[in-house]
Amino acid sequence: MAKVLMKGNEAIGAAAIQAGCKYFFGYPITPQNELPEYMSKEMPKTGGAFVQAESEVAAINMVYGAAGCGVRVMTSSSSPGMALKQEGITYIAGAELPCVLVNIVRGGPGLGGIQPAQSDYFQSTRGGGNGDYKCLVLAPANLQEMVDMVQEAFDIADYYRNPVLVVGDGMIGQMMEPIEFNTPKRRELPSKDGWATTGTKGTRKPHIINSLFLDPQGLEDHNKKLQAKYAAMKKDEVRHEEYNMENAEIVIAAYGTTSRIAKNAIDKLKEEGINVGLIRPQTLWPFPDKAFQEMPETVKSVLTVEMSEGQMIEDVRLALNGKVPTDFYGRSGGMIPSPDAIIGKVKDMIGGLK
Numbered sequence: 001m002a003k004v005l006m007k008g009n010e011a012i013g014a015a016a017i018q019a020g021c022k023y024f025f026g027y028p029i030t031p032q033n034e035l036p037e038y039m040s041k042e043m044p045k046t047g048g049a050f051v052q053a054e055s056e057v058a059a060i061n062m063v064y065g066a067a068g069c070g071v072r073v074m075t076s077s078s079s080p081g082m083a084l085k086q087e088g089i090t091y092i093a094g095a096e097l098p099c100v101l102v103n104i105v106r107g108g109p110g111l112g113g114i115q116p117a118q119s120d121y122f123q124s125t126r127g128g129g130n131g132d133y134k135c136l137v138l139a140p141a142n143l144q145e146m147v148d149m150v151q152e153a154f155d156i157a158d159y160y161r162n163p164v165l166v167v168g169d170g171m172i173g174q175m176m177e178p179i180e181f182n183t184p185k186r187r188e189l190p191s192k193d194g195w196a197t198t199g200t201k202g203t204r205k206p207h208i209i210n211s212l213f214l215d216p217q218g219l220e221d222h223n224k225k226l227q228a229k230y231a232a233m234k235k236d237e238v239r240h241e242e243y244n245m246e247n248a249e250i251v252i253a254a255y256g257t258t259s260r261i262a263k264n265a266i267d268k269l270k271e272e273g274i275n276v277g278l279i280r281p282q283t284l285w286p287f288p289d290k291a292f293q294e295m296p297e298t299v300k301s302v303l304t305v306e307m308s309e310g311q312m313i314e315d316v317r318l319a320l321n322g323k324v325p326t327d328f329y330g331r332s333g334g335m336i337p338s339p340d341a342i343i344g345k346v347k348d349m350i351g352g353l354k
Contacts, residue, residue: 002180003178003179003180004178004179004180004181005176005177005178005179006143006176006177006179007034007173007174007175007176008104008143008146008168008172008173008174008175008176008177009031009032009033009034009035009038009104009173009174010034010035010038011143011146011147011179012035012076012102012146012147012150012166012168012173013035013038013039013042014038014042014147014181015146015147015148015150015151015181016039016074016100016150016151016154017039017042017043017046017048018151018181019072019150019151019152019153019154019155020072020154021043021048021072021073021074021100021154022043022046022047022048022049022071022072022073023043023048023049023050023051023062023063023066023071023072023073023074024036024039024043024048024049024050024051024073024074024075024076025051025053025058025059025060025062025063025066025073025075026039026051026052026053026059026075026076026077027052027053027054027055027056027058027059027077027081028052029056029077029078029080029081030078030106030114031078031104031106031114031115031116031170031173031174032076032077032078032102032104032173034173035076035102035104035173036050036052036076040052055084056077056081056082056084056085057084057085057087057088059075059077059085060075060084060085060087060088060089060092061088061091062075063075063088063092063099063101064088064091064092064095064097066099067092067097067098067099068095068097068196068197068209069196069197069198070192070195070196070197070198072098072100072154072158073099073100074099074100074101074102074154075099075101075102076101076102076103076104077102077103077104078103078104078105078106078114078170079103079105079106079107079108079112079117079119079120079123080106080108080110080111080112082101082103082120082123082128083123083128085101086123086127086128086129087129087130088129089101089127089128089129089135089163090127090129090130090131090133090211091129091211092163093127093129093131093133093134093135093162093163093226094131094133094211094222094226095209095210095211096161096162096195096226097161097162097163097209098154098157098158098160098161098162098163098164099157099163099164100150100153100154100157100163100164100166101135101163101164101165101166102150102165102166102167102168103120103124103165103166103167103168104168104169104170104172104173105117105118105119105120105167105168105169105170106170106334107119107332107333107334108120112333112334113333113334114170114334115170115333115334115335116169116170116171116172116174116257116307116334116336117169117170117307117308117332117333117334118169118255118256118258118306118307118308118311118312119307119308119309119311119332120167121284121306121308121311121312122311124137124165124167124284124285125137125284125285125287125315131223132223132226132227133226134162134226134230134233134285135162135163135164135165135285136156136160136162136163136164136165136233136237136283136285136286137164137165137166137167137283137284137285138152138153138164138165138166138167138239138282138283138284139166139167139168139255139256139281139282139283139284140166140168140172140256140282141241141255141256141257141259141260141280141282142172142177142260143172143175143176143177143179144177144179144180145282146166146168146172147179147181148182148184149166149282150166151181151184152184153166155184155186155187155189156237158189158190158192159187159189159190160229160232160233161190161195161229162229162233167256167284168256168257169256169257169307170334171257171336172256172257194207195207195209197209230286233286234286237283237286238283238286238287238288238290239281239282239283239288240279240280240281240282240283240288240291241259241278241279241280241282242277242278242279242280242291243263243266243277243278243280244266244270244275244276244277244278245277245278245279245295245296246277246296247275247296247298248275248276248277248295248296248298248299249274249275249276249298249299249300249301249350250276250277250299250300250301250302250303250346250349250350251276251277251278251279251292251295251299251301251302251303252265252266252276252277252278252279252302252303252304252305252342252346253278253279253280253281253292253302253303253304253305253312253313253316254278254280254304254305254306255280255281255282255284255312256307257307257336258305258306258307258337259278259280261305261336261337261338261339261342262278262305262339262342263278264339265339265340265342265343265346266278268339268343269343269346274346274347274350275298276346277295277296277299279291279292279295281312284312284315287315287318287319288319289315289318289319291319292316292319292320292323293319293320293321293323295323295324299324300324300325301324301325301326301327301349302316302320302324302325302326302327303326303327303328303329303342303345303346303349304316304326304327304328304329304330305328305329305330305337305342305345306328306330307330307331307332307335307336307337308330308332309330309332310328310330313326313328327345327349329341329342329345
């Protein structure tokens with residue numbers, strides 16, 4: 001298939017429609033506005049529906065309703081908007097409904113700014129809503145990967161009956177790159193007939209979509225069921241990329257746009273005879289713990305690089321469990337790490353190791 005040049009936000013919309021998304025409910029917020037704009041124009045052409053809700057809270061509850069009917073549905077937002085959706089997301093997870101959520105992250109806290117950031121890592125992986133729930137979190141590093149992950153996200157959501165979150169920073173939403181729309185490998189999906197609220201027409205008992213359990217034993221049993229599902233995700237859905245790991249003395253941990261900048265720094269360091277590797281989580285949850293636990297014996301330290309004040313580094317430290325020392329370099333508020341700054345930090349670390 002021929003490649004086409006598209007802006008990130010529009011490519012996300014095109015990928016979702018190709019994956020069979022029929023309903024989109026959202027609310028404008030920079031830097032993801034091109035996505036709902038694209039969906040408003042393109043979804044009616046494929047028999048779908050776009051609704052600009054009166055708020056982010058309304059949008060996520062519309063997603064809840066549509067997901068309960070068994071249709072493919074998504075919403076998107078950016079950081080403060082995603083914060084407003086958290087109550088609805090925990091309801092959706094508790095009711096075991098499939099949907100796709102996209103967060104094009106901007107700087108914070110509060111309203112912050114409209115420039116790219118990665119400071120929603122905790123919000124994405126820990127969840128801002130109540131209860132013991134999880135969203136599977138995908139983190140693409142380029143537009144082709146974003147397109148592929150968005151398409152697969154709908155299958156993953158249907159397979160587990162769980163919300164799937166795709167996280168990209170504002171740069172991924174706004175940049176333009178050549179992409180192609182490949183058909184992802186399809187997994188065998190369970191039928192929705194046993195739970196979707198499609199209308200009984202007198203042929204069956206009504207299905208009830210709910211996350212309320214007044215009996216504590218019933219709620220605990222439900223939580224145990226959810227935990228078994230999350231354990232299956234940890235077993236089968238963990239993804240990461242390794243780069244230049246052979247004989248690496250220092251390993252950089254980075255995801256999304258930051259990992260691309262880190263690769264640039266690694267290539268320059270290699271020209272100087274300094275061997276640095278990269279572990280790039282492609283799933284932020286489940287986190288690729290095993291990749292860090294099985295690093296080469298040559299590795300003396302891990303440097304986590306983020307567009308935040310340090311969030312993913314907590315998962316890196318948990319995965320390492322003291323195996324090697326860790327260090328951190330980050331920029332926040334919409335500031336982007338430069339390859340030269342990462343190179344300088346690596347050289348400082350090497351000086352400290354000798």
